[in-house]
Amino acid sequence: MSDAGRHVIATPEPLLQRLAAQGWRVIGPKPRDGAICYEEIGPGDLPRGMTDSQQPGQYRLEPGDPGRWFDYVVGPQSWKKWLFPARQKLWSAARDGSGFTVEAPGDAWPKTAFFGVRPCEIAAMGIQDRVFDNGSFADPGYGARRAETLIVTVNCARAAETCFCAAMNTGPRAEGGYDLALTELERGGFLLEVGSAAGAALLDGLDLAPAGPDHVEAGRAVSRATAASQSRSMPAEIAPILRDAAEHPQWELVADRCLSCANCTLVCPTCFCSDVEDSTDLSGDHAERWRVWDSCFTAEFSHVHGGSVRQSTRSRYRQWMTHKLSSWHDQFGTSGCTGCGRCIAWCPVGIDITEEAAAFAASKEG
Ligand code: SF4
Ligand code: SF4
Secondary structure (H helix, E strand, O other), X not given: OOHXXXXXXXXXXXXXXXXXXXXXXXXXXXXXOOEEEEEEOXXXXXXXXXXXXXXXXXXXXXXXXXXXXXXOOOOOOOOXXXXXOOEEEEEEEEEEOOEEEEEOOOOOOOOEEEEEEOHHHHHHHHHHHHHHEOOOXXXXXXXXXXXXXXEEEEEOOOOOOOOOHHHXXXXXXXXXXXXXXXXXXXXXXXXXXXXXXXXXXXXXXXXXXXXXXXXXXXXXXHHHHHHHOOOOOOOOOHHHHHXXXXXXXXXXXXXXXXXXXXXXXXXXXXXXXXXXXXXXXXXXXXXXXXXXXXXXXXXXXXXXXXXXXXXXHHHHHHHHHHHXXXXXXXXXXXXXXXXXOHHHHOXXXXXXXXXXXXXXXXXXXX
């Protein structure tokens, strides 16, 4: 990138003001029910001065340094809530004399900016892009929403205790996939980098100070320090290790703790399974079909003729972890995990995918 695409700004507010002035719907971080959620925001709405504390089975949003803008990282929601909604009506049908008419709802998506997307979340969108448009299947709604969304990323200046993006090569600095990127500098202010023509167009006419080499180096130093602060890792050979571990005793050990609650799949930014539900009203005059998120941790998920194929928690956890870290490579050419740490923080019993992976790797070495 040329230096003309790098600037220094004191706060992110001018960007939010510009987006509002140009009629963008902006979705960004908003505290709700004690957690960072992704909802519509306007200028002045960023939760400045907040931080988070995350451990296995624990998440707390807390007051932090009042001068910092983005010292919290990912919460329970991810951007898939917008791109791949948890409940989406596919069609409705109404009785019409002796027949019926079917109506597909419009899939309106106003021009939208995702503001505050973390690097691991850009990676998660890239993974879901392969799921929802892979040559043999293309979800038109997802594709349109994705294509028409401006991405403003925030490189992480702080990692939660549960983060391991550095081990998965998905962060803490975004290397692409954004229109604009912000890095909050240690000494205050932001390095603002342009990643696309749409990002450059948004800045057009704003009075921005150019970034010098010292600002660029300060931004890189923030990312290096954030990566160095992460303690969790992922064994490099975990894909072949899990491929050969179908009968490993570790599955029983994790199943003894796992509640099969499905939290890990719901918070995961890459999990993509869905089901369809049909309903009618009591008169039989109106019927609807909805697509809803599903999870490989439910008994119904693997129900085929005669019952559920995966009756035990052991088999469901094995399916989830083996798909995520191993067979995902065969299916989509990447890992299904970005190292966001959500499944660790939001597992009610604190099961940690990195600890489980380490246990499989250790037994292989032994
Ligand atoms: S498996 Fe866990 S750490 Fe990996 S992307 Fe999903 S929620 Fe994040
Ligand atoms: S691993 Fe944790 S979050 Fe996932 S189903 Fe089991 S208990 Fe629930």
